[in-house]
Amino acid sequence: MTTEVTTNDLQAFTESWLDWYRAQEARLADPHGFLAITGLHWLDDRPRRFPDAPGAWRTGPDGVVVHLDDADELVIDGEPVRGEHRFGVLPERGGVDVVWGDAVLEVARRGGQDILRPRHPNAPLRTAFTGTPAYAPDPRWAVTGRYVPFDEPQPTTVGAAVEGLEHVYDAPGRIEFELNGRRLSLTAFPGHGPGRLMVLFTDATSGVTTYAANRALSIEPPTADGTVVLDFNRATNLPCAYTDLATCPLPPAENRLPVAIEAGQKIPHERGGA
Known part of the structure; x- marks a missing residue:
């Protein structure tokens, strides 16, 4: 019985991820994307x-x-x-x-x-677009964390894919979580939609199997006690991973994670990805 439930849960998790992946690809390949x-x-x-x-x-x-x-x-x-x-x-x-x-x-x-x-x-x-390589979805990369708001939003300046350009975001807080026995945190920026958050990050796979400069993760609004889920299976490339005609922001220094996040989108074929 337990095996059947686990199998069903994994199937549902995979199907949900596939829906997300297909939507990402469709937006990217839109006639005006x-x-x-x-x-x-x-x-x-x-x-x-x-x-x-x-x-x-x-x-x-x-x-x-x-x-x-x-x-x-x-x-x-x-x-x-x-x-x-x-x-x-x-x-x-x-x-x-x-x-x-x-x-x-x-x-x-x-x-x-x-x-x-x-x-x-x-x-x-x-x-010529044929799709973006990605790691197979794995529930172990869906991590529960805690959102800790700052007393007031902190203006945070980050670099950009275009040399000499800077972006400024009002960071509302940080997200604390544990991964592979290590306690980590990420500065969060406002996301798309009320209460949603977004983090920009790199990790030990950056420049190896994933795009070197950045990846992004969208996060649902925190619950009343600050609980959030970081599903790194949905870590996505920004436009600069595909084209030099983008002005994407880079992660703040504190969001360079010292662990390998073997989940989410990989280096695009357009940048020599496998």
């Missing part, structure tokens, strides 16, 4: 033209401005735009997606600088 990016253009006060976007682009104290040629048209929030368009000042880590034919132009702000990042469905990186 990160694999579709064809350029990372840093804007300044000089009007500039790019081979993968229409018009002339510049930015300044009042934000990003594009001046389109007579034959060009963009669609912004469902409305066609011609001539000059002013995007205004964008918030850090915010942005606007603009439709141009079958492409999407991401106008965004990263590390205090405005960027234009076109996404074309026929980008070679996307059309």
Whole structure:
């Protein structure tokens, strides 16, 4: 009876992980996902033209401005735009997606600088994508931890995949846990969704079987007593693992774990992964 329950639990765990993995791959390979990016253009006060976007682009104290040629048209929030368009000042880590034919132009702000990042469905990186290698899911890598909030969020500056760029996150707390008999902790950043958390980390597999610079783990909101589950089977690559046209943040120094997390996504084929 115990063996049957254990087998059923493992099957359910594996099926849940497969659903997560397929969703991750689908987002990555979306016609306008990160694999579709064809350029990372840093804007300044000089009007500039790019081979993968229409018009002339510049930015300044009042934000990003594009001046389109007579034959060009963009669609912004469902409305066609011609001539000059002013995007205004964008918030850090915010942005606007603009439709141009079958492409999407991401106008965004990263590390205090405005960027234009076109996404074309026929980008070679996307059309050649065959999937991301990953460790087989194993319940032993789903670890229970405890979230310890800081008295107040701590501004935490981290590096980026782009040299010279920095990201600043307001870290709300840290997560303490035990793995293979070792007591460890990770500084947590706000996640996507109310109460959710996100950690950036490296470990002893980084640069060996997993991407060297970073991996990310999304965590459900802590329970009332601070309990959280770190399911490292769902440790995911950031876009910079696939393309140099990304501005991904790096983990804070304290999130470099001295253990091997043999779980989650591995080095992508695009970076020579097996």
